[in-house]
Amino acid sequence: MSHSSAPHDFRAGIDAGLHDTTLRANFRRAMDGLMTKRARQFEDPQEWTRLRALGQEIRQRALSKLPDLLERLEENCTRNGIRVHWAEDVAQANAIILEILQQRGITTVVKGKSMVSEEMHLNAFLGGHGIRALEADLGEYIIQLAGQMPCHIVMPAIHLNKTQIADLFADKLGTSPDGQDAEALTAIAREKLREEFRTAGAGISGVNFPVAETGTLCLIENEGNGRMVTTVPPVHIAVTGIEKVVENLEDVTPLLRLLTRSATGQPITTYVNMISGPRRGADQDGPQEVHLVLIDFGRSRVYADPETRQTLQCIRCAACMNHCPVYVRVGGHAYGGVYPGPIGKILTPQLNGLADYPDHPSASSLCNACVEVCPVKIPIAQMLVRLRNEKAGQGTGAVQDAGSGASRVEDAAWKAWAATYSTPLAYRVASAALTAAGNALPASAPLLKAWTSVRKKPRFAAQSLHRTLKEMGVADE
Amino acid sequence: MSDARANILRRLRAAPAGLTQPYSDWSVLRDRDWSIDDQVGLFRTMAESVNARVIDCVAPEDASRPLPSWDSVLAEDCAARGVRRLAVSAPLAAPLQALWTGSPNRPEIILTADRDTLFSVDAGLTTARGGIAETGSLILWPGPTEPRMLSLVPPRHIALLRTSRLHPTLWHAMTENGWASQMPTNVVLVTGPSKTSDIEQTLVFGVHGPKDLLILLINDH
Numbered sequence: 001m002s003h004s005s006a007p008h009d010f011r012a013g014i015d016a017g018l019h020d021t022t023l024r025a026n027f028r029r030a031m032d033g034l035m036t037k038r039a040r041q042f043e044d045p046q047e048w049t050r051l052r053a054l055g056q057e058i059r060q061r062a063l064s065k066l067p068d069l070l071e072r073l074e075e076n077c078t079r080n081g082i083r084v085h086w087a088e089d090v091a092q093a094n095a096i097i098l099e100i101l102q103q104r105g106i107t108t109v110v111k112g113k114s115m116v117s118e119e120m121h122l123n124a125f126l127g128g129h130g131i132r133a134l135e136a137d138l139g140e141y142i143i144q145l146a147g148q149m150p151c152h153i154v155m156p157a158i159h160l161n162k163t164q165i166a167d168l169f170a171d172k173l174g175t176s177p178d179g180q181d182a183e184a185l186t187a188i189a190r191e192k193l194r195e196e197f198r199t200a201g202a203g204i205s206g207v208n209f210p211v212a213e214t215g216t217l218c219l220i221e222n223e224g225n226g227r228m229v230t231t232v233p234p235v236h237i238a239v240t241g242i243e244k245v246v247e248n249l250e251d252v253t254p255l256l257r258l259l260t261r262s263a264t265g266q267p268i269t270t271y272v273n274m275i276s277g278p279r280r281g282a283d284q285d286g287p288q289e290v291h292l293v294l295i296d297f298g299r300s301r302v303y304a305d306p307e308t309r310q311t312l313q314c315i316r317c318a319a320c321m322n323h324c325p326v327y328v329r330v331g332g333h334a335y336g337g338v339y340p341g342p343i344g345k346i347l348t349p350q351l352n353g354l355a356d357y358p359d360h361p362s363a364s365s366l367c368n369a370c371v372e373v374c375p376v377k378i379p380i381a382q383m384l385v386r387l388r389n390e391k392a393g394q395g396t397g398a399v400q401d402a403g404s405g406a407s408r409v410e411d412a413a414w415k416a417w418a419a420t421y422s423t424p425l426a427y428r429v430a431s432a433a434l435t436a437a438g439n440a441l442p443a444s445a446p447l448l449k450a451w452t453s454v455r456k457k458p459r460f461a462a463q464s465l466h467r468t469l470k471e472m473g474v475a476d477e
Numbered sequence: 478m479s480d481a482r483a484n485i486l487r488r489l490r491a492a493p494a495g496l497t498q499p500y501s502d503w504s505v506l507r508d509r510d511w512s513i514d515d516q517v518g519l520f521r522t523m524a525e526s527v528n529a530r531v532i533d534c535v536a537p538e539d540a541s542r543p544l545p546s547w548d549s550v551l552a553e554d555c556a557a558r559g560v561r562r563l564a565v566s567a568p569l570a571a572p573l574q575a576l577w578t579g580s581p582n583r584p585e586i587i588l589t590a591d592r593d594t595l596f597s598v599d600a601g602l603t604t605a606r607g608g609i610a611e612t613g614s615l616i617l618w619p620g621p622t623e624p625r626m627l628s629l630v631p632p633r634h635i636a637l638l639r640t641s642r643l644h645p646t647l648w649h650a651m652t653e654n655g656w657a658s659q660m661p662t663n664v665v666l667v668t669g670p671s672k673t674s675d676i677e678q679t680l681v682f683g684v685h686g687p688k689d690l691l692i693l694l695i696n697d698h
């Protein structure tokens with residue numbers, strides 16, 4: 001299923017991102033702001049260390065019992081009146097939602113932010129069946145108008161500045177493009193969407209934490225669009241990945257603290273919704289039906305290997321991308337796929353295959369900035385190395401399209417490198433040769449060219465470090 | 478779709494065991510030795526830091542403190558902000574009606590769960606089941622006497638919160654009151670008015686939810 005199109009061209013995306021100065025300025029400003037706000041929330045290193053250890057433990061505990069917890073979630077949701085559906089792939093999930101909507105004659109749905117629904121290309125799918133799906137989160141609303149994909153999983157429209165948004169609104173909504181600040185633009189969206197909330201046939205949302213113990217769907221947000229889509233329309237459909245489930249209600253509390261503080265530097269979001277069913281008994285409002293669609297989309301394959309399984313601990317806070325020196329320079333769209341940044345680099349190739357996303361594992365200097373901020377301690381750098389090995393056919397074959405990037409030349413080069421480094425004589429000969437003649441190599445030499453086309457050619461020192469240290473009298477370097 | 482269910486569960490069960498965590502240290506959440514006065518102070522600071530307005534008051538029958546009664550604070554605030562049509566939670570409707578009868582310039586009290594009416598009123602008045610000191614959050618527990626939309630669709634939300642109902646953290650509120658065994662269909666934590674910073678990270682209040690949140694903090698501890 002993965003070879004339906006040409007592999008994602010990351011390099012073209014990188015070029016486009018690097019040369020777009022407006023984009024780079026917009027990203028730089030946004031990421032600096034997010035990093036500062038996050039740092040203020042974790043000033044006490046003791047608290048940070050203990051809280052993220054707890055967060056990691058909760059996610060690992062949940063994953064260690066995943067099939068049991070999913071069954072328990074289903075049982076408790078069902079008891080609460082929530083109808084639970086399962087989908088192995090995008091086509092199944094879309095079909096489930098379409099059927100729910102068509103059976104009830106629903107033609108307009110309002111949506112809260114949901115990355116899973118992006119994986120499903122749900123809006124386009126519903127549109128193709130004559131159902132209007134309207135994004136209600138302000139950032140998502142903006143990029144839907146622009147016909148784009150989110151460039152960030154928490155701040156989808158952060159690559160656009162207010163002038164660009166004012167022009168977009170002018171073009172699509174007929175408002176004035178002049179003198180519109182963030183407040184005026186927000187007011188325009190509020191006005192447009194209020195009527196949609198009031199009259200939509202269904203609301204579709206994601207879920208941050210589905211709780212097995214109580215059959216509760218926790219959904220966090222700042223704008224109130226999540227409350228609107230899960231409260232006002234007669235039908236609420238929630239979609240979530242199978243890996244998200246947590247065991248107990250109390251497990252939500254540390255994860256919530258970690259998520260909001262890591263994501264936007266807030267102690268808590270404006271709204272934390274805990275939804276445990278459609279309206280019941282004498283309830284005066286709330287939807288008459290709540291559906292939960294549990295989706296796999298390749299997650300069970302990621303789960304099959306205990307090392308790659310750690311990818312599924314993710315709580316989608318986006319801290320890793322905010323702190324990534326690559327992401328901040330190339331922007332979110334360069335990555336293709338739904339999830340950009342470090343989490344995207346490890347998740348996308350695992351969900352969609354290394355053949356389609358061959359450059360994802362390599363687009364990193366392994367600087368570890370993401371690992372240091374990840375609130376659930378996912379070893380992202382270690383995972384990138386694992387994926388590089390899998391791509392080269394040097395892993396266990398657990399990852400989809402393992403071995404698709406195997407290269408005889410690369411393989412031979414690394415074998416030679418290993419041999420040189422493990423044989424003292426070979427090492428001395430090679431380094432002496434490079435010291436003597438390395439600087440004479442032209443920058444356009446075949447293997448050197450890929451490096452020197454975007455960088456200066458490195459200069460070899462007049463003598464090796466070994467020799468220098470020996471001359472300095474360092475006995476045992 | 479039961480095939481999908483069986484297939485997914487089968488694949489997950491076939492996977493080898495991974496990392497398990499036998500024990501977790503919850504002290505980072507549990508250890509809070511704040512007095513009730515500390516909690517009241519912290520609640521106010523945190524709520525105000527996200528643009529909620531917090532006004533100290535007392536119950537109408539309480540003369541033990543030199544604070545105004547909540548209904549008079551409410552009347553004044555409605556007058557100051559032009560609130561003419563006030564939707565209220567059922568348990569508050571009768572007392573408020575009694576307190577305000579005969580007084581001039583009071584907003585119209587509306588008792589309804591009708592969607593279109595709620596979309597058109599100026600403000601909604603609800604109770605709060607409790608509050609969370611650490612984050613300045615209200616715990617709303619809508620149900621048979623209080624529609625969910627009452628705190629959501631009117632442009633202003635006014636909530637009554639008793640200081641005796643404050644908890645240090647969400648974890649305390651949840652575990653001490655046994656939420657896990659009695660979750661209603663909807664619990665919402667509300668911290669400040671609706672907001673966004675989706676455009677250039679500029680903070681703007683009042684996106685889809687209320688633009689203004691007034692907390693009438695009834696001192697009864």
Ligand code: SF4
Nearest residue numbers: 314315317318320374
């Ligand atoms: S990988 Fe870690 S830092 Fe990145 S989004 Fe997931 S939880 Fe956040």
